[in-house]
Amino acid sequence: MKDFKVVGKKVRRVDALGKVTGQARYAADLADPHMLYGAVLRASLSHARVVSIDVSQAVSFPGVEAVLTAADVPGRNRFGTMIPNQRVLADDKVRFRGDGLAVVAARSAREAARALSGIRVQLEPLSAVFSPEEAMKRGAPGIHGKSNIFVHHKVRKGRIADGFRRADVILRRTYTTALIEHAYLEPEAVMARPDGEGGVLVEGCVQNMYTTRRGLSTVLRLPLAKIRVVQTTVGGSFGGKDEVMTVLAARAAMLALRTGRPVQMVNSREESFHESYKRHPYVMEYRIGAKKNGRLTALEVRMVANAGAYATTTPFVVWRSVVQCAGPYVVPHVKADAYGVYTNTVYTGAMRGFGSPQGNFGIELLMDELAGELGMDPLDLRILNGIRTGSRTATGQKLDQPVAFIETLERSARSINWKRRREELDGQPRNARRRKGIGMAASYRGCALGAEGTDAAGAVVSVQTDGSVIVWSGIAEVGQGYYTVIAQITAEVLGVNLADVTVLPYDTAIMSDSGPSVASRSTMLGGTATRRAAGRVRRKMLAEARLILRTKAKSMDLERGWVVSSGGQRRMRIRDLAAACFERGVALFEFGWYKGPDIHWDEQRGRGSPYFTYVYGTNMAEVEVDQETGEVRVLQFVSAHDVGRVVNPQGVLGQIYGGVAMGLGYGLLEEVEEREGRLVTENFDEYLIPTSLDMPQMKAVMVENPDRHGPYGAKSVGEPTTEIAAPAVVNAICHATGQRVRDLPANLERVLLGKKLVRT
């Protein structure tokens, strides 16, 4: 393997300076001397028919320039990916309390807010349902159509009855996970400006520009070409700035087009809590069968996801849950069904992990319970059943790429000294006030979109006449460090310094639709597209260099700012070559496109090869539980991930540390609470996420297992890092106390009393 100059080296994020110095521009920082401020009137009921909305008084409030309702939507008041049933503003019905009824644009934020009180709304209450259990009952009020069950995905492998017949031990368990918030630092914000030609420019913290643009096109009845979406610095997203940003952008754009003035809309934290979608809470029922020696024989799973009021990405989220439901284990007979159900609660959608944190929580707790039942060490049970190269997954896919799962298990175990530590801790007195425990969890995860849709992305690399380089990508930086990765790849290919490469903001006017920044796909897809674009430029540069230097040598290279010959002699500066190319009329501007390999999914039979490659991971945690109060301290944490190839070690560390923090929040603290559809936790005083003092000593183990698809073999790291921290820590708690916690979060009350909080 050629040794790399930039790839694999520790580098500073290309966007670090602006962020740490406060110079980075967020959408709420944008200003325009003519701008108006938008405000939203939201629903006061969870489920109701909209009888009338009277804005006649509100329009004459001081400073008000426009008040709009669903009746003012120029196009179709529906958007969404698979099942477009989301509204910009409520028309027929209100389906949850975050639904908008009307929007105001006024000369000041205060005037906009005041005008909301002048809007007269008549709602006719409908009976509402708040849990999937109620919503699935026959005769339950339908939220969109008759039935509230709108998604069912399944996986079938072998013959489930045979599998259970062969089992010596059969276990049935139910696990539940909580509704949680992305908790990004920056609440949603946009600025929409009319372009004077009937089109609109939207700037904001949009995660998925092309999705938002599609939504706007439908809603505004404008061709895609008339809508330009430009991304401002995103203050965190974690999957959360998709549909909610489309809603915000569409409202701002409607107001901007109506008034002919720029309109800014910024959600407060409370509005963000009320309106933005969350992670789906799941109820998961399992039946697992195993031989006495620990070999798994059968797994039956039923998962129900609370989708809240709208469909959004639920079909895909639920699909990933069911596809990966067996975890990284070989199970000969599998029957799994997963459902998405509407309720009159805040809607749920994409969040880092995308259906995996729930399923991983279930299967990983189940594996520990099974190990307990069999009297086996949980690590041994996982090694025994773990997938290896050539294994078949629950969907029947043969894993033909090198599988590094066992390596993540073994390296984590070595790092935390699993066997010895577990034995030592088993020796603690049962009734000790503080008791320690260690636990683990593992996963495999399909990279990129898989059978969700076509997976392709583009990038442009353009070398300037002074040798500096501009890169545009069709995939967004949302904090994950992607721009640094593509800058590194470009610098590697073109033999320039990282500092010579500038990645310009994501803009729909420049790049072809490259799909969303989701599914841990940025580096794999966008990185490969960038490598291809840079490769094209490189070939052009070398061809020109040969002409200029009058040589036919094939083995010339670009390195550290120079054109070098095979012997390593420096022949010409890249900077001079770039200038010469310009003089010779050669454009160093190239587009690269990469489409992921084809995959296959048979929805009818519930089997196939849903992803073209996978990543593997193991987390291990040591905790100390105060057995009198239920307090949990996480003492150490090991997170091992197969990332394919490490492009930026700092970036991978950041993803691992952040992923663990998010996963521990999921495991121990976080829960958005609703009472009859009314949000109780609406800010960070009651919605608790971990502070730095709650974080343990963390050890990141990067397992390199280059894949033939990603750039230089790189795969994914963003989501896997957050999907198994919660089960690892909960398994550790159970090891410490000898009591099972089966519901999230494992907060003080639940650890101590084994019950959910009863709230008044």
Added chain:
Amino acid sequence: MRTLEVLAPETLEEALALKAHHGTALLPLAGGTDVIPGIRRGAYGAVALLDLSRIPDLNRIVDDGTEIRIGALATHADVVESAIVGAHIPVLSEACGTVGSVQIRSRGTIGGNLCHASPASDSVPALRVLGSVCEIRSSKGTREIPVGDFCISPGVTRVLPADLLVGIRVPKMRPGSRWFYLKLGQRRAMAIAKVSVAFLAAEDGGVLSDVRISLGAVAPTVCGAPRTAACLEGKKLGETVISEAVEMIQTEAKPIADIRSTEEYRREMVGVLLGRGLRGFLE
């Protein structure tokens, strides 16, 4: 974005005159850690703010011989760092040290903590067992109200519209006193108490006297546990006595359920914290 009228008097007399004139329309502003989020939430209606920060000496902590006098504007950090407090009323340092985070302790004041009258206010249980007295001033004069009577219900105190809280007088602890402040929260920083217990007693040859117990976050205001305190009075600490006290406090406390915890958990924890603190004395 909103604009707020802020009056910033330079003297206490001026501040009291303004308060006398405007009453409840003028909301005192100390560190603002409760006021500012409250205004954003719309909890106070249309008010102007009376910024107390320019009034000299309102944050002083002085040793008055038998008592420590703490200015209402002393921050939690001032209290924690004060050698006087550390030497004579350490239970208060302990309590103030558990407030929020470094940032909150550096802004939030002890006066604000009292006037906010949250059942979970950390300084209040400690001030209460110390037998502290609040000094309330208006342009008409000074009143004194024991901390135990100061809070009426969440957010409501004995401070009248024309009043300001100017300071707290805290009797020094007797040498050899036994004390603790224990707080239970969901995370290790920035955690409002689910339950807290403050304890103070004199001890002579292992025998407790003048026993005082205050409970935070279990009732609408910080409250006492007089029956449990009485049960410990004159007792020599030992496992049996402690177990009795724990059992008693679990029946005596009448915990509430709210967003932070359940009645059941709180009841259990009041006992655990008391037991833990008392057993600590045996070590």
